[in-house]
Amino acid sequence: MDLHARIDTAMARAVALGQGGTPPARLAEALDYATAPGGARIRPTILTSVALACGDDRPALTDAAAAALELVHCASLVHDDLPCFDDAATRRGKPALHRAYGEPLAVLTGDSLIILAFEVLARAASEDAQRAAQLVLTLAQRSGMPGGICAGQGWESEPQVDLAAYHRSKTGALFIAATQMGAIAAGHEPEPWFELGDRIGEAFQVADDLRDAVMDAEALGKPVGQDAAHGRPSAVAELGVEGAVARLRDTLAGAIASIPSCPGEAQLAKMVRMQSERIMPAAVRHLA
């Protein structure tokens, strides 16, 4: 099974878990809406790639970790799109969930997906309870307060923003979770994998800023110019388009250089290089 199919299978199994028995039907349907089609599934792809590089000796634990991480990511998209935040009309080329199902079900879908993520990890404790608990801890730390994506979003309500903390928590946190959870699932220590996740996160933040600045809404599948419209900090505002492209290129090179020595090191470097090409917006590729 290739990586993409493996992750899709894990995600489908996780979402089905939240729809079992006789649930309220519209909320159950909204769980599908929020998680499919999956897009690039970048975070679980990185997670699974790191686990494979570390030997992947408990594949069921890796699959649970990959699904859990993606569920939290999907939850964050649903809540970020709410009227009180971005008030996004579209997401992944279709109406944002709160437009399709209403605001109450959008709040509940986000909540349910977060909780489902932890349920999926708890069920995988039959594989190895210590590793499962470490996965719950790492996912929680990178999702919540004081250093996860909730904190990142929370910085936007502050009069004074700590920019480094803002970027690391808003975008970086789930990439750090991806590399560290991949290592944990395969029985390796998470600490050496911090830098790879942190640098990939930084690269994605810069790429996201570039896409918001240079792409059009149809190609992106969501509104553009949001950073400028909301006066949000952005690498493009700080460095200009060319400077941001150079920063992106350097950051990805640093990410590859940071990969800890492990059995599948070369294969993992190749995956990061592939993701790098993928995230560079076509409109600025000639500058890279």
Add this chain to the structure above:
Amino acid sequence: MDLHARIDTAMARAVALGQGGTPPARLAEALDYATAPGGARIRPTILTSVALACGDDRPALTDAAAAALELVHCASLVHDDLPCFDDAATRRGKPALHRAYGEPLAVLTGDSLIILAFEVLARAASEDAQRAAQLVLTLAQRSGMPGGICAGQGWESEPQVDLAAYHRSKTGALFIAATQMGAIAAGHEPEPWFELGDRIGEAFQVADDLRDAVMDAEALGKPVGQDAAHGRPSAVAELGVEGAVARLRDTLAGAIASIPSCPGEAQLAKMVRMQSERIMPAAVRHLA
């Protein structure tokens, strides 16, 4: 240390965990606002009482479980009060969190408290990883989809409501979590504790319906008449005030009768009886 002080200490430690380092200050402050003053802390009191009745051989695990359950309860109050649900102006006698901090921080406070609950349980895995994982699983199942409080709230967005599923998930779920997590924390099987939690939950649902129907907003600390205003199903609408009082009395008697045999059975029955007196609204106590 008495039960109330023990639970307050566990809660304070849990909330502080979400505020460490240099978090966004307003969101950090909102975590306090959402969790204090604590009110009756009924769910963690039941949880800790069950753990004590079962021997409480890992007190740190019990405290983590009690705090985690209360954090999820507090999160549910913050999200339920949002404008798209109850649009409550007040909660526990002070402005609802979204009125005090705005809607974005209310959404994020709920999300952060949910995630913090699972972090607290994961940290307690050093006591016993198997029990910690079982606690994560039980809390997730009773909080999320398809059978937890998210599902309960989700039923309110359905054209056809499964009333039994609605009540069991909306109010009952966290009481089932309370009794089962108390048993798990002390190394006992959760299944025999289902009925006690289920019956206490039913009693609280009826008591809540009674309070909404017969009390005034000042005494209750939140708006009244919400069930009638929103056309929500209620024991008072179904049975009348006297019928609902009789139902409450019978349910609590059944709860006490259902307590599984365990070392602290008598003490636990006493606690349930005390809670029973407490939840009966004063205005209808003469009917009981």
